[in-house]
Amino acid sequence: MIRIAIPNKGRLHDPTVSLLREAGLPVLEGGTRKLFAKTTDPEITYLFARAADIPEYVQDGAADVGVTGLDLIHETKSDVEVLLDLNFGRAGLVLAVPEEATISSANELNGMRVATEFPNITEDYFKNQGIDIEIIKVSGACEMTPHVGIADAIVDISSSGTTLVTNHLKMIDKVFSSSVQLIANKESMQKNGKIEQIRTALESVLRAKGKRYLMMNVPTASLETVKKVLPGMAGPTIMKVESDDSVLAVHAVVDAATIFATVDELKNAGARDVLVVPIERMMP
Incomplete structure (x- = not known):
């Protein structure tokens, strides 16, 4: 059983619960007035605690994993494993x-x-x-x-x-x-591989934030021009369209901040039927 300590209230509570829900670990049958709550995984439970107490809870093994501020970790001088910057609460x-x-x-x-x-x-x-x-x-x-x-x-x-x-x-x-960090008890890290699964799940959500998935149809003659517009992570994915040999399906992951300008450039380059889709998770 893995016990995750999360802030029971304050400015860190809602973003923490939201991030865990996006990672596939929503809080079930619990609330800030309860000490514990279940998740969709029978091997993982939540412990609600003050953010200031979480570093010591994790250090002492009362919780295996915790979510709390880096300032609180340093202030308590807790000996914990810092796994991931959760990129909020700055x-x-x-x-x-x-x-x-x-x-x-x-x-x-x-x-x-x-x-x-x-x-x-x-x-x-x-x-x-x-x-x-x-x-x-x-x-x-x-x-x-x-x-x-x-x-x-x-x-x-x-x-x-x-x-x-x-x-x-x-x-x-x-x-x-x-900023808010994901931390773990050092002994628990060595004993339970599920902690790494939790870290990976949260990281995948963070990697997906600020990204969008583009899908479009592109005439074969316009492909090279369209490729120059797309700053995809590893280059666009290009597939045949069975119903029309003169058209290709092009998919790419791009920064959300560039979507407005990118879509306009793509249309000018010959792309059509452009779809912009949010990304929930991106696994490394």
Whole structure:
């Protein structure tokens, strides 16, 4: 039995559940109020947990696999196997000071107080630069601490910078970049090959995002021109059309971002009956 720990709430919950569903492992008979949930695979169950607790759950073997932020993995210093960047939940830990402060670099904070929910990452950041600061550990509302005299600066999560602006703070440096990762217990990895199947399934969904499958009919005389338009992953697939020897069926995988321009170029090159199809999964 494989137990996968996933965030029970917050900004990481819905994208995680959605990605797992696309990979063929939807949550069944469960919800955020339950501790466990079944999947379509009888050998795989979900464990709902706080994202901050998941690295240690996986390290200690309470879960075999987990989905959580890279920042939380580093903050807890958990000894886990990082299997795959899931490419969502991107955010950064930033060093910020009040807007009116004259401080413009980390070096100027020597001997001062820095408030954060990430004391280990913050300590490593300043230690690597040889800067001596006092860390004030907080569990929330970090952005308020400089304004009430608790700290001179903060290290906090920022994805868009809106919170900093709202609280009259300015960023002076990036401390750490994070995104959501698939992790595994190291012993479980050695014992159970199904974990690699889970990784491959999720990777196949990620590879398919941003790609589209093009199908079209192309007159034989226009084939070379059409091939120049198509930037397919391994070149287009070309097949005969049984009902018309003068026409070929051409298939290719292209970037979704280029679809609008590509389809127009293909039609100008002689392609017709162009179909654009979404791709659910792409296996390496």
